[in-house]
Amino acid sequence: MSGAGAEQSNFPTMIIPRGTEIRVNNQGQLSIRTPGNLVIQNSGNYSEIESTNGSIRIDENVIVEAVSIRAGQACFIQGTLTAWKVRAKRISLEDRAKAFIMVQESESLELARGARLVGNFANEKELFLMMGKFTAQLRELPGAADITSHTPLDARPVFTPIAAPAPAAPPPPQPAAPPPPRTDAGDHLRAAQMLIEREVARPDLSARDAEGLREVLYAIREHNVQRIANIYRSAFAEVRGGSEGLRQAYEHLDQFFAAT
Numbered sequence: 245m246s247g248a249g250a251e252q253s254n255f256p257t258m259i260i261p262r263g264t265e266i267r268v269n270n271q272g273q274l275s276i277r278t279p280g281n282l283v284i285q286n287s288g289n290y291s292e293i294e295s296t297n298g299s300i301r302i303d304e305n306v307i308v309e310a311v312s313i314r315a316g317q318a319c320f321i322q323g324t325l326t327a328w329k330v331r332a333k334r335i336s337l338e339d340r341a342k343a344f345i346m347v348q349e350s351e352s353l354e355l356a357r358g359a360r361l362v363g364n365f366a367n368e369k370e371l372f373l374m375m376g377k378f379t380a381q382l383r384e385l386p387g388a389a390d391i392t393s394h395t396p397l398d399a400r401p402v403f404t405p406i407a408a409p410a411p412a413a414p415p416p417p418q419p420a421a422p423p424p425p426r427t428d429a430g431d432h433l434r435a436a437q438m439l440i441e442r443e444v445a446r447p448d449l450s451a452r453d454a455e456g457l458r459e460v461l462y463a464i465r466e467h468n469v470q471r472i473a474n475i476y477r478s479a480f481a482e483v484r485g486g487s488e489g490l491r492q493a494y495e496h497l498d499q500f501f502a503a504t
Contacts, residue, residue: 245258258433261278261279263278263279264276264504265277265278265311266276266277267446269291269375271291272275272289272292273289273311273348274288274290274291274292275287275291275292275338275351276290276292276293276295277294278293278294278296278298279295279296279297280295280298281295281298281299281300281301282298282299282300282301283300283301283303283474284291284300284301284302284303284308286306286307287306287307287308287323288308288309289309289310290308290309290310291310291311291312292310292311292312292313292314293308293310293312293313293314294313294314294315294318295314295317296314297316297317297423298315298316298317298350298438299315299316299317299319299320300313300315300318300320300332301319301320301321301322301337301339302321302322302323302324302325303322304322304323304340305323306322306323307323307324307385308323308324308325308327309325309326309327310313310325310326310327310328310329310330310396311327311328312327312329313325313327313329313330313331313332314331314333314414315330315331315332315333316333317332317333317334317337318333318334318335319332319334319335319336319350319416320336320338321335321336321338321342321343321359322338322340322341323336323339323341323342324342324343325340325342325343325344325345326343326344326345327343327344327345327346327475328346328347329343329345329346329347329348329349330343330347330348330349330350330352331348331349332349332350332359333349333350333351333352334351334352334353335348335350335352335353335354336354336462337354337356337359337360337368338359338364339356339357339358339359339362340356340358341356341359341360342359342360342361343359343360343361343362343363344362344363345361345362345363345364346365346371347363347365347366347367347368348363348364348365348366349366349367355388356380365404369478370394371460372474374462376459376462376471376475378476383434387407387441388434426452426501432496432497432499432500432503433464433470433496433497433500435492435493435496436464436493436497436500437461437464437465439490439492439493439496440461440464440493441461441488442455442489443457443487443489443493444457444458444461445467446487449483450484453482453483453484455485456475456478456479456480457480457483458481459475459479459480460472460476460497461479463475463476469504472497473501476494476497480493480494
């Protein structure tokens with residue numbers, strides 16, 4: 245008995261504080277939510293890690309992958325962390341720590357001399373706009389097909405390209421009445437492009453207001469329908485100096501996506 249008791253004493257005691265929630269999602273990722281401090285000493289793949297009132301520490305030589313980390317106070321990183329979002333009052337990377345954080349929300353960020361931080365965008369919109377500026381470079385990366393849209397643009401209804409209108413058919417031998425005017429999806433997109441080009445050239449439009457409109461304009465010129473759909477509503481909403489031209493451009497884009 246004494247031998248068995250000595251063997252058991254070599255194992256640490258695990259205490260789960262009152263109020264702690266531990267769940268496993270369909271992908272087998274662990275979620276931990278606790279009211280106090282949390283120290284992670286085992287490497288693993290997590291969905292959410294949250295300390296509502298305390299701090300979170302990732303020990304040295306521990307590798308953690310998580311979708312979301314939230315700490316009421318601080319997040320201390322000694323090992324390696326890969327996360328989509330980290331939210332804490334203070335994020336601290338100690339010496340030789342590595343953090344790959346796409347979006348971080350904190351009041352202060354501390355990096356030791358030997359630490360490494362990759363990512364560090366302020367929000368998802370900032371990340372999306374940055375990736376949009378370098379779509380050509382992303383396509384050149386190895387395996388770029390994996391990061392492009394799963395819905396190819398060719399699968400969408402075809403509209404007449406802006407820069408290359410279809411050639412007119414040869415006139416018939418006998419005069420004929422012109423066909424009735426037709427408004428297709430491409431007409432709405434061309435009209436929106438023309439109106440936005442006028443708006444971004446307005447001298448009274450601030451640089452901040454024009455930035456989002458330029459992103460929409462670039463997407464239209466590239467015929468990137470998926471990107472237009474993702475950004476045009478928020479870009480127009482940010483413009484403080486509205487105008488009749490902006491209203492018409494917005495309506496044309498709405499009608500374009502309604503038609504497609």
